[in-house]
Structures are given as C-alpha cells and as structure tokens.
Amino acid sequence: EAAVTQSPRSKVAVTGGKVTLSCHQTNNHDYMYWYRQDTGHGLRLIHYSYVADSTEKGDIPDGYKASRPSQENFSLILELASLSQTAVYFCASRTSNSGNTLYFGEGSRLIVV
Amino acid sequence: GDQVEQSPSALSLHEGTGSALRCNFTTTMRAVQWFRKNSRGSLINLFYLASGTKENGRLKSAFDSKERYSTLHIRDAQLEDSGTYFCAADTNAYKVIFGKGTHLHVLP
Numbered sequence: 001e002a003a004v005t006q007s008p009r010s011k012v013a014v015t016g017g018k019v020t021l022s023c024h025q026t027n028n029h030d031y032m033y034w035y036r037q038d039t040g041h042g043l044r045l046i047h048y049s050y051v052a053d054s055t056e057k058g059d060i061p062d063g064y065k066a067s068r069p070s071q072e073n074f075s076l077i078l079e080l081a082s083l084s085q086t087a088v089y090f091c092a093s094r095t096s097n098s099g100n101t102l103y104f105g106e107g108s109r110l111i112v113v
Numbered sequence: 114g115d116q117v118e119q120s121p122s123a124l125s126l127h128e129g130t131g132s133a134l135r136c137n138f139t140t141t142m143r144a145v146q147w148f149r150k151n152s153r154g155s156l157i158n159l160f161y162l163a164s165g166t167k168e169n170g171r172l173k174s175a176f177d178s179k180e181r182y183s184t185l186h187i188r189d190a191q192l193e194d195s196g197t198y199f200c201a202a203d204t205n206a207y208k209v210i211f212g213k214g215t216h217l218h219v220l221p
Contacts, residue, residue: 031207042119042199042213050207059210090156092209101146102201102209104156 003027006091006105013112019078021108023091029103030096032074034058034066036087037107043090049074050096081112117202119212127220131171131188134215136200138181143203145176145183150197150214159185159198187217195219 035043045058047066055066065077092102116139147159162176176183201211
C-alpha cells in the first residue's frame with residue numbers, strides 16, 4: 001500500500017511567519033504534488049515535481065515555494081504566511097508509469113492568525 | 114486555463130436509489146480519476162480511466178476524452194456512500210487538476 005506522510009498534521013501560524021509543510025513518500029514515486037483545499041474550491045494545485053531537485057508551478061503558486069531535495073521528500077514553504085493561506089493542504093505522489101492514480105497524504109490543517 | 118467543471122455541487126439520494134455525477138473538461142484530457150473524501154478527511158481513489166468504462170461494486174465510471182466528459186454512477190446508494198466526491202483530470206504527463214467536488218448525502 002502506497003504511503004504518503006505529511007507533517008505537521010495541524011498547525012497554527014502567525015501572520016508574517018514562516019511555515020514549512022513536509023511530505024515524505026516511501027513508494028519510490030517520481031511525481032509529487034501539493035494541493036490546497038478550501039470550501040467551495042475543491043483541490044487546487046500549488047506546486048508539483050516530476051523529478052528530484054526540480055519543481056513546477058501549479059495553478060496557484062503565488063505566496064508558496066516548493067522544494068524537492070530527494071525523490072522521497074517534497075516540502076511546501078510559506079515564507080510570509082497570510083490569513084488567506086488558512087486551508088487544508090494535501091500532498092500526493094504517483095509513479096511515472098501510465099495508468100497510475102494519485103496517492104494522498106492525510107492532509108495538513110493550517111490556520112493563520 | 115484548463116478547467117474541470119463538476120456537477121452537481123450537492124446531491125441528496127434516498128437509500129437504494131442511484132444517480133450520476135459528471136465532470137466536463139474545457140480541453141482534451143489524458144485520463145480521469147475519481148476520489149471520495151472519507152469521514153477522516155482522506156482522499157480515497159475510486160477509479161482511474163484513460164478511456165472507456167470501469168465498474169466496481171455499485172460504482173461505475175466512464176470517460177470520453179473526445180467528448181470531454183466523465184461520469185460516476187452510483188446505484189443502490191447506502192448511507193456510508195455519503196461524502197464528497199471529486200473528479201481529477203490529467204492535463205499532460207504530470208499535471209492533475211480537480212473539480213470542485215460533489216457533496217453527496219444519502220438519506221435513510
């Protein structure tokens with residue numbers, strides 16, 4: 001069974017502070033993703049990566065940076081957290097082989113105050 | 114940009130009945146995935162289709178890339194089917210984008 005682990009699972013951050021959300025997968029998957037979920041918006045793609053040491057911008061990258069230091073790890077960084085970044089964040093991975101689905105972590109709930 | 118339009122946004126069904134969820138795409142997609150968000154908030158994969166149809170128990174999904182849509186049919190709905198269902202589309206080899214979800218409420 002695919003395993004994607006996110007940390008922290010929940011965090012309260014102060015406006016203007018730095019937040020790092022971490023994602024670790026043990027599936028040997030090439031592709032990794034960060035999404036945020038807000039009520040009424042479904043899941044929106046922030047950043048993704050198809051190989052270590054490389055990241056790509058998704059549909060809503062502003063205010064976020066991503067880092068893929070290894071195949072297993074993919075971090076989402078909020079340098080200056082803002083109230084509008086309060087959301088649930090999901091990490092996912094999948095293999096580069098065709099016909100394969102996304103495997104999601106349990107989500108990280110971020111509240112910015 | 115590429116978009117996934119999911120409908121309906123909310124749906125109520127009585128136990129034992131069925132219905133269909135639909136996703137329309139603004140461009141040709143390579144594949145579609147359907148997920149259900151469970152009570153713990155986890156996203157569980159239901160189907161992955163590059164074409165045609167797949168069936169699993171009371172669920173059946175279809176994907177027509179040429180006509181730019183996918184459907185998820187639920188038959189004989191049960192209380193435990195309640196939750197939020199999402200479709201997601203592969204826009205290229207790497208990028209996957211989601212619809213806004215359908216909140217399904219199964220009534221006794």
